Amino acid sequence: MNRSIAIDGPCGAGKSTVAEEAARRLGGHYLDTGAMYRAVGLYMLSEGIALTDAEGIARAVSKLHVDVQYDGENRQHTFLNGEDVTSQLRQPEVSKAASAVATVKEVRQQMVRRQKELSQELFLVCDGRDIGTCVIPDALLKIYLNAAAEERARRRFEQMSDKSCGFEQVLADINARDYNDMHREESPLCKAQDAVEIDTTHMTFEEVVSEVTRLYRQRAGM
Numbered sequence: 001m002n003r004s005i006a007i008d009g010p011c012g013a014g015k016s017t018v019a020e021e022a023a024r025r026l027g028g029h030y031l032d033t034g035a036m037y038r039a040v041g042l043y044m045l046s047e048g049i050a051l052t053d054a055e056g057i058a059r060a061v062s063k064l065h066v067d068v069q070y071d072g073e074n075r076q077h078t079f080l081n082g083e084d085v086t087s088q089l090r091q092p093e094v095s096k097a098a099s100a101v102a103t104v105k106e107v108r109q110q111m112v113r114r115q116k117e118l119s120q121e122l123f124l125v126c127d128g129r130d131i132g133t134c135v136i137p138d139a140l141l142k143i144y145l146n147a148a149a150e151e152r153a154r155r156r157f158e159q160m161s162d163k164s165c166g167f168e169q170v171l172a173d174i175n176a177r178d179y180n181d182m183h184r185e186e187s188p189l190c191k192a193q194d195a196v197e198i199d200t201t202h203m204t205f206e207e208v209v210s211e212v213t214r215l216y217r218q219r220a221g222m
């Protein structure tokens with residue numbers, strides 16, 4: 001049994017903020033695996049490799065080195081060939097590129113290998129799409145964090161400083177990413193059989209974090 005926590009779910013369900021805070025309260029490290037796929041996507045964009053060219057992406061990723069390190073405040077920094085690219089990973093083009101590269105088997109194999117290593121070294125609260133099913137299938141606690149698509153789009157839209165693209169576009173992007181993540185051949189997003197599903201549509205952030213830490217303490221006998 002691995003003592004880590006696996007949190008999966010669709011984009012915008014609150015996985016990253018919940019995982020980060022749960023890690024802080026429980027004394028673990030938050031691992032944002034999406035950032036690793038985003039780094040791969042960023043590389044393909046910067047090299048002009050077409051996001052539809054699975055073979056080109058597979059060739060390129062075999063020469064790529066994606067890694068994470070933690071700073072003194074336990075914050076994750078994501079590195080692409082030795083360069084800290086953390087601040088470049090949240091643009092919408094990078095989100096789309098990440099969703100595309102995450103469908104490529106060779107990309108997933110390489111990211112999952114490193115994530116598994118990290119889960120052996122550290123107590124992780126890890127979020128992604130395949131954590132409970134593939135990366136840490138023996139995690140002490142698996143959570144599937146969900147929320148209605150409209151609510152996830154509303155939260156995303158509220159966070160955006162530039163609202164020029166409009167709410168309908170944000171909702172359409174979320175639906176498109178859900179579809180990609182759930183219908184790809186390689187490790188599609190799905191709830192692990194033994195995951196606890198938490199629907200956050202009508203929950204506050206504090207309620208969700210408290211529930212995750214309560215479940216963990218109960219399982220760990222803390």
Ligand code: DC
Pocket residue numbers: 011033034035037038095098099100102127128129130131177181
């Ligand atoms: O969680 P995120 O939005 O940062 O993830 C970016 C993309 O990477 C998303 O489209 C799904 C993909 N991803 C994945 O396939 N597996 C993971 N473990 C994490 C993210």
